[in-house]
Amino acid sequence: xxVAVLLLVAANGFQGAMMAPTEILAEQHFWSVxxxxxxxxxxxDEDGIISVDVDYLDxxxxxxxxxxxxxxxxKLALHERIASGEVDIVIGTHAVIQDEVDIPNLALAVxxxxxxxxxxQRAALxxxxxxxxxxAMTATPIPRSLxxxxxxxxxxxxxxxxxxxxxxxxxxxxxxxxxxxAYGFIRKEVTKGRQAFIVCPLIEESEVLQTRAATxxxxxxxREVFPDLKIGLLHGRMPFAEKESLMESFKSGELDVLVATPxxxxxxxxxxxxxxxx
Numbered sequence: 001x002x003v004a005v006l007l008l009v010a011a012n013g014f015q016g017a018m019m020a021p022t023e024i025l026a027e028q029h030f031w032s033v034x035x036x037x038x039x040x041x042x043x044x045d046e047d048g049i050i051s052v053d054v055d056y057l058d059x060x061x062x063x064x065x066x067x068x069x070x071x072x073x074x075k076l077a078l079h080e081r082i083a084s085g086e087v088d089i090v091i092g093t094h095a096v097i098q099d100e101v102d103i104p105n106l107a108l109a110v111x112x113x114x115x116x117x118x119x120x121q122r123a124a125l126x127x128x129x130x131x132x133x134x135x136a137m138t139a140t141p142i143p144r145s146l147x148x149x150x151x152x153x154x155x156x157x158x159x160x161x162x163x164x165x166x167x168x169x170x171x172x173x174x175x176x177x178x179x180x181x182a183y184g185f186i187r188k189e190v191t192k193g194r195q196a197f198i199v200c201p202l203i204e205e206s207e208v209l210q211t212r213a214a215t216x217x218x219x220x221x222x223r224e225v226f227p228d229l230k231i232g233l234l235h236g237r238m239p240f241a242e243k244e245s246l247m248e249s250f251k252s253g254e255l256d257v258l259v260a261t262p263x264x265x266x267x268x269x270x271x272x273x274x275x276x277x278x
Contacts, residue, residue: 001159002110003036005135007054010061010088014107017090019097019125021116022263023067023240024247029112030065030091032269037061047077049087066092066101069240097124110135115142182277183225189275190229190256196275198259218259226257234260 006016018033020026030050034042038052045051049064064087066078075095081087083102090096090103106129111122114136126134136145136154149156162168174182186196198221200214218233232246232255250258251270258264258273 001157002112002135002137003033005108005133006033006089006110007037007061009108011054011057012107013105015082015085015088015090015103015105015129016108016110017092017096017103017106017125017128018110018112019117019121020091020093020112022236023069023093024243024263024268025112026065026067026091026093027244027247028269030063033089033091034063037063047081048074049078049081061088062086063089063091066090066095067240068093068095070095094121097121097128101128103128105129106132108133108135110137112137113140114138114145115140119144186257186275186277187226187229193272194275195250195253195255195270195273196257196277197264197273198257198277199264200259200261202261214259214261221257221259229256230254231257231259234258234264236261236263 002018006018009016018029020029031042034050034052037054040053042050042052047064048070049062051060051062053060062081064078064082066075066082070078078087079100079102082090083104085105095101109125109129109132111117111125111134114122115138122134122136126132134154138145145154148154186198189196198217200217202213214233214235218231222231232250234243234246238246246255246258247268249255250273253272
C-alpha cells in the first residue's frame with residue numbers, strides 16, 4: 001500500500017517520506033521498497049542512495065535511507081540531495097524529522113507502526129511539507145487515531161485478509177515452571193530447519209525491574225539450554241553496521257536462534273522464523 005502511493009507521488013514530480021520506529025525496520029523497508037520498484041538488482045551509491053529504473057516512467061527514481069547512526073558526512077550528503085529534490089523517496093527513523101532535514105516537495109508522509117510515535121513526532125513529519133497527505137499504518141491502532149476516524153478527521157482503510165499462503169498464528173501462555181517445554185518446542189522447530197526469536201524486555205539486568213535481560217539470557221541459553229545451536233544477540237545499543245550484519249546472518253539461516261530486545265518486535269520480515277518466545 002505504501003509503495004503504491006509513494007510511487008504515485010514520485011511519478012508526479014513530488015517527494016514522499018516514510019518514517020519507521022527502528023533502524024532495523026527502516027533498513028528493511030529501504031531494500032523492500034527498492035526491490036518492489038524493479039526486478040533488477042539494486043546497489044547503493046557512495047551516499048547510500050539507490051537509483052532504480054521503473055518501467056512506465058521516463059526517468060529513474062531515487063530512494064534514500066536516513067538513520068541516526070549514519071556518519072555525519074553521509075548524513076550531510078543525504079540532507080543536501082534530499083533538499084535539492086534529487087531524492088524521490090526518503091525512508092528513515094526519527095532522523096527524518098530533525099530540524100536540519102528539508103524535504104521541500106514533500107507531498108506524502110507515511111508513518112509506519114504509528115503507535116510507536118508521539119503526536120508531535122507525526123506532526124513534525126507532516127511539517128516538512130506544505131500540508132502533505134498522511135498515511136498512518138499500524139496493526140495496533142491507538143485510541144486517539146481511532147477517535148480521529150470516528151469524527152472524520154482521518155479516513156480508515158482496513159486490510160482484514162492474510163497474505164496468500166500465510167498460516168494463522170497460535171499464541172500460548174506458558175507458566176514459568178514449564179519453560180523447558182517452550183525451549184523443547186523451539187528445538188523441535190529448529191530441527192525442522194526453522195528459526196526462532198527469544199525477546200527480552202531489557203538489555204541488561206535492572207535492580208528495579210524483575211525481568212530477564214537479553215545479555216544474560218543470551219549467555220545462559222548459549223551455555224545451558226542450546227549449547228549445540230547457533231545463537232545471536234541483538235539490541236539497540238549495538239552499532240548499526242553490527243545490527244545489519246547480524247540480521248543478515250539470521251536471514252540467511254546462519255543463526256538458529258536470535259535473542260533480542262523489543263527492537264525486533266516491530267515488522268521484522270524473517271519468513272523462516274516460526275517461533276517468537278517473549
